[in-house]
Amino acid sequence: MENGSTPNWLKQRAFLTPNRIALISSIKQYTFQELWERTKSIAGKIKTATLHAESWCMGLLIKNTEQSVLLIHALQQLGISAVLLNNKLSAKELDFQLNDMGLKMVIYDESFQGKINELASWNSNVNMLSISTLQTFNETPFEQIETFSFEKVCSVMYTSGTTGKPKGVLQTYGNHWWSAIGSSLNLGLHEKDMWLCAVPLFHISGYSILMKSVIYGMPVRLYESFDVSEINYELKQGKVTIMSVVTNMLNRMMNELRAGDSYHENFRCMLLGGGPAPLPLLETCKERNIPVFQTYGMTETSSQIVTLSPEYSISKLGSAGKPLFPAEIKIMKNNKRALPYEEGEIYVKGPNVTKGYYKREEANENSFVGEWFQTGDIGYVDEEGFLFMLDRRSDLIISGGENVYPAQIEETLLSYPTVMDVGVVGIPSSKWGEVPCAFVVTKQKNVSEEELLLHCRQHLASYKTPKKFIFVDELPRNASNKLLRRVLKDWWKKELNQE
Amino acid sequence: MENGSTPNWLKQRAFLTPNRIALISSIKQYTFQELWERTKSIAGKIKTATLHAESWCMGLLIKNTEQSVLLIHALQQLGISAVLLNNKLSAKELDFQLNDMGLKMVIYDESFQGKINELASWNSNVNMLSISTLQTFNETPFEQIETFSFEKVCSVMYTSGTTGKPKGVLQTYGNHWWSAIGSSLNLGLHEKDMWLCAVPLFHISGYSILMKSVIYGMPVRLYESFDVSEINYELKQGKVTIMSVVTNMLNRMMNELRAGDSYHENFRCMLLGGGPAPLPLLETCKERNIPVFQTYGMTETSSQIVTLSPEYSISKLGSAGKPLFPAEIKIMKNNKRALPYEEGEIYVKGPNVTKGYYKREEANENSFVGEWFQTGDIGYVDEEGFLFMLDRRSDLIISGGENVYPAQIEETLLSYPTVMDVGVVGIPSSKWGEVPCAFVVTKQKNVSEEELLLHCRQHLASYKTPKKFIFVDELPRNASNKLLRRVLKDWWKKELNQE
Numbered sequence: 001m002e003n004g005s006t007p008n009w010l011k012q013r014a015f016l017t018p019n020r021i022a023l024i025s026s027i028k029q030y031t032f033q034e035l036w037e038r039t040k041s042i043a044g045k046i047k048t049a050t051l052h053a054e055s056w057c058m059g060l061l062i063k064n065t066e067q068s069v070l071l072i073h074a075l076q077q078l079g080i081s082a083v084l085l086n087n088k089l090s091a092k093e094l095d096f097q098l099n100d101m102g103l104k105m106v107i108y109d110e111s112f113q114g115k116i117n118e119l120a121s122w123n124s125n126v127n128m129l130s131i132s133t134l135q136t137f138n139e140t141p142f143e144q145i146e147t148f149s150f151e152k153v154c155s156v157m158y159t160s161g162t163t164g165k166p167k168g169v170l171q172t173y174g175n176h177w178w179s180a181i182g183s184s185l186n187l188g189l190h191e192k193d194m195w196l197c198a199v200p201l202f203h204i205s206g207y208s209i210l211m212k213s214v215i216y217g218m219p220v221r222l223y224e225s226f227d228v229s230e231i232n233y234e235l236k237q238g239k240v241t242i243m244s245v246v247t248n249m250l251n252r253m254m255n256e257l258r259a260g261d262s263y264h265e266n267f268r269c270m271l272l273g274g275g276p277a278p279l280p281l282l283e284t285c286k287e288r289n290i291p292v293f294q295t296y297g298m299t300e301t302s303s304q305i306v307t308l309s310p311e312y313s314i315s316k317l318g319s320a321g322k323p324l325f326p327a328e329i330k331i332m333k334n335n336k337r338a339l340p341y342e343e344g345e346i347y348v349k350g351p352n353v354t355k356g357y358y359k360r361e362e363a364n365e366n367s368f369v370g371e372w373f374q375t376g377d378i379g380y381v382d383e384e385g386f387l388f389m390l391d392r393r394s395d396l397i398i399s400g401g402e403n404v405y406p407a408q409i410e411e412t413l414l415s416y417p418t419v420m421d422v423g424v425v426g427i428p429s430s431k432w433g434e435v436p437c438a439f440v441v442t443k444q445k446n447v448s449e450e451e452l453l454l455h456c457r458q459h460l461a462s463y464k465t466p467k468k469f470i471f472v473d474e475l476p477r478n479a480s481n482k483l484l485r486r487v488l489k490d491w492w493k494k495e496l497n498q499e
Numbered sequence: 500m501e502n503g504s505t506p507n508w509l510k511q512r513a514f515l516t517p518n519r520i521a522l523i524s525s526i527k528q529y530t531f532q533e534l535w536e537r538t539k540s541i542a543g544k545i546k547t548a549t550l551h552a553e554s555w556c557m558g559l560l561i562k563n564t565e566q567s568v569l570l571i572h573a574l575q576q577l578g579i580s581a582v583l584l585n586n587k588l589s590a591k592e593l594d595f596q597l598n599d600m601g602l603k604m605v606i607y608d609e610s611f612q613g614k615i616n617e618l619a620s621w622n623s624n625v626n627m628l629s630i631s632t633l634q635t636f637n638e639t640p641f642e643q644i645e646t647f648s649f650e651k652v653c654s655v656m657y658t659s660g661t662t663g664k665p666k667g668v669l670q671t672y673g674n675h676w677w678s679a680i681g682s683s684l685n686l687g688l689h690e691k692d693m694w695l696c697a698v699p700l701f702h703i704s705g706y707s708i709l710m711k712s713v714i715y716g717m718p719v720r721l722y723e724s725f726d727v728s729e730i731n732y733e734l735k736q737g738k739v740t741i742m743s744v745v746t747n748m749l750n751r752m753m754n755e756l757r758a759g760d761s762y763h764e765n766f767r768c769m770l771l772g773g774g775p776a777p778l779p780l781l782e783t784c785k786e787r788n789i790p791v792f793q794t795y796g797m798t799e800t801s802s803q804i805v806t807l808s809p810e811y812s813i814s815k816l817g818s819a820g821k822p823l824f825p826a827e828i829k830i831m832k833n834n835k836r837a838l839p840y841e842e843g844e845i846y847v848k849g850p851n852v853t854k855g856y857y858k859r860e861e862a863n864e865n866s867f868v869g870e871w872f873q874t875g876d877i878g879y880v881d882e883e884g885f886l887f888m889l890d891r892r893s894d895l896i897i898s899g900g901e902n903v904y905p906a907q908i909e910e911t912l913l914s915y916p917t918v919m920d921v922g923v924v925g926i927p928s929s930k931w932g933e934v935p936c937a938f939v940v941t942k943q944k945n946v947s948e949e950e951l952l953l954h955c956r957q958h959l960a961s962y963k964t965p966k967k968f969i970f971v972d973e974l975p976r977n978a979s980n981k982l983l984r985r986v987l988k989d990w991w992k993k994e995l996n997q998e
Contacts, residue, residue: 004503006824006850007824007825007826007827012824013824015884016821016822016824018883133916156916181680183681183712184683184684184688185688185716186717188687188688188689188690189683189687189688190687215824216684217824220561267974286757302782320513322514323515325505325511325512325515325714325716326504326505327506328506356638385514388577485502
């Protein structure tokens with residue numbers, strides 16, 4: 001066999017350990033054999049749905065339900081790449097992705113019927129299929145895939161850049177495989193492992209847990225929503241051993257736990273992604289003996305690529321750690337490798353790194369230097385090689401674990417007739433980590449915050465809507481007219497002091 | 500990065516976890532950082548030794564010492580493929596391998612000086628370098644290898660076939676990588692794991708433990724010899740969690756343990772290779788709560804490819820288990836896939852399977868059918884897919900974990916002037932599992948067992964020397980003159996009853 005393929009994951013897993021538990025939701029649980037049988041059934045129904053509209057990819061607008069898990073596996077069984085649509089996006093934002101991918105079909109959870117109706121009204125050629133309608137279909141036989149080729153695209157997830165144009169990140173079977181293997185070499189692999197998934201399945205954070213499940217033969221405890229007290233209760237029971245969180249989730253979990261309270265000793269890894277963690281939070285976890293693994297990763301690296309073990313969480317405070325075994329990082333400054341402690345752009349390399357963005361030749365050319373991917377993030381490494389992140393791509397806002405790109409919000413506000421210029425930055429929020437704040441220059445005096453807010457709500461996911469509008473006469477720009485976001489952050493601090 | 504490479508293993512491991520223990524011998528222990536520094540030093544000395552005699556490969560005639568571990572890693576650092584010479588072979592047998600590989604240099608442990616003197620007398624062009632002489636060399640700087648390419652040959656180990664001509668099995672970095680990963684997905688990976696190595700480093704069983712050590716970041720407890728009572732004592736201490744054994748070793752360990760005695764509860768895996776295990780041994784282990792993982796593998800699969808978990812050790816008694824996650828097996832009969840329970844030849848497929856034998860075009864053509872490798876072994880799978888081996892390549896004898904090929908012994912005896920015909924089969928031995936027994940037809944009456952034994956000792960490793968000679972008038976052959984070894988086994992049983 002080629003180095004570049006493995007047996008079909010779910011099929012092989014169901015063959016090797018049919019009776020192990022694969023998935024536990026609030027309602028029921030499946031063994032790998034049951035998951036395999038149910039997946040084949042759903043795949044047969046999708047085959048029926050696509051008989052006259054075959055395509056290499058398909059949109060999924062889903063929630064964290066067992067049905068969604070089946071859909072994700074079923075598309076793999078049919079060799080169809082899944083385009084994971086972020087269900088928090090507005091219909092307009094989703095519309096862009098539909099057209100960018102040229103989707104012919106979207107399978108959706110009924111709870112998004114409203115967005116789907118809007119999308120359908122603009123895209124009469126796209127087949128919108130609800131999960132419950134799909135269930136009524138007959139099953140058409142399909143050829144079982146024996147081998148997953150590492151080069152083949154498994155999933156597509158959209159991410160935005162500084163330009164504001166979202167780009168579809170192509171994640172191959174190889175990317176997911178190596179991500180799972182790299183993680184296991186770092187975190188270890190125990191027979192009793194169970195991974196709690198309360199992060200979205202449409203994000204790499206959630207999707208990657210499903211891949212680990214079939215590759216490791218490990219049960220996933222799936223939560224449809226992030227119910228803090230229920231999850232805290234679960235972690236005290238000793239069944240869940242690993243959980244993926246972002247700072248905001250962990251914060252809320254720690255606040256809900258009573259003083260001196262902790263989790264079961266079986267719980268061995270709180271995998272923390274989505275931006276640097278604040279010191280007090282890490283200290284709280286340390287006091288409670290909760291092992292936090294800080295990580296650095298992105299959609300383009302198919303989950304974490306750098307991780308800090310708990311043994312270093314205090315001595316290397318603020319560090320994201322070292323690369324996974326199959327991966328590498330380097331810091332580049334002025335096209336040279338930076339010295340220890342010297343700031344520069346973070347480059348990453350490894351078999352878990354995307355092969356590129358869909359139909360974005362220019363971005364692909366700009367993002368890769370040989371095998372190295374330029375993250376756009378700024379950081380440094382110390383003399384031992386531990387990575388310290390200074391800034392997510394200078395302007396990126398991470399709000400409750402979601403990436404928010406100022407450029408998109410700025411574009412939206414600029415499309416409003418009376419707005420002349422806009423600059424958006426992240427400002428601290430105790431609940432979400434950061435939230436967007438817009439500095440607005442208007443053409444006339446009588447523009448109200450309310451009308452701008454309404455406009456944003458019509459075009460943007462609610463987590464992207466600025467939580468604060470500040471009207472100014474002019475924006476700070478440098479000689480080449482580049483917006484100076486750091487100055488805006490200073491302005492916000494002054495504003496705060498005046499309030 | 501390509502799917503087909505990883506960062507340099509030892510270098511990456513020393514970078515990621517410099518302070519973890521890498522190697523513990525009876526004398527001292529090394530962290531990965533120390534192992535890396537010492538390895539670089541030895542590599543620099545080898546570089547000096549090869550300045551005027553570069554070659555893609557080098558012979559190693561070594562024992563299970565820390566020096567040997569350094570040599571193995573040092574050759575990887577220089578990009579030189581290691582030809583692992585079996586130190587139990589006779590000088591004549593080694594000579595064949597030297598010439599077959601075209602070796603220019605052999606680094607050897609002083610304890611094999613006798614064999615080396617013989618080899619040197621026949622191969623004046625081969626540089627024979629003892630480890631202690633190597634130690635006195637200066638270090639020549641060499642370029643560090645950043646990436647291990649999966650296609651590159653890492654090691655070569657000789658194995659024989661039914662024809663009696665030993666063949667060099669090419670094991671790539673990819674083979675070793677995938678073997679380690681496949682094993683970890685099956686056995687799990689614990690932070691406290693420590694693997695005891697008392698199997699030879701020149702065999703894949705031992706060599707593969709060293710590769711797992713750097714890939715997992717796991718210490719190896721290395722034993723120079725198989726000291727039963729010392730090892731039994733070690734396994735009671737709770738530091739060692741995994742050990743590789745063959746049936747004969749496990750038998751001796753169980754015999755040495757006092758009644759009712761067992762190992763520490765941390766000891767979680769006795770990885771048993773080298774042929775089917777007898778039921779009483781498995782039952783003894785079960786009574787003592789010693790978790791035995793039976794395996795099936797060979798030099799060509801770079802360690803085990805099929806493994807039976809202890810949970811099945813009784814319900815699937817006699818089975819070797821199911822394939823590792825990245826691998827597959829099938830049973831072929833008359834060029835068709837056999838039904839469950841139908842006997843046939845075992846075919847294996849996976850990224851841990853060798854890409855072929857060195858300079859053996861015909862054998863390579865005969866051994867591979869597409870991506871499938873024909874093992875020559877006979878077995879069947881049950882309806883759940885568990886493999887049951889019936890016969891190692893009909894004639895293979897496994898004596899104390901070593902493969903013994905009758906054809907080679909027959910060839911040796913046939914070269915003796917008064918011998919006319921010979922047939923060799925394995926006969927049961929309580930100590931070694933099996934030992935070779937030779938049925939001999941002589942040209943005249945007065946040939947003695949003693950002279951045949953002497954002849955064999957001059958040409959064969961001692962474990963290959965027949966432990967029994969039986970003089971007969973004729974050998975049982977079928978119409979096409981093929982030796983009927985099963986009849987010889989029956990003859991042995993009759994002989995036994997007469998004694």
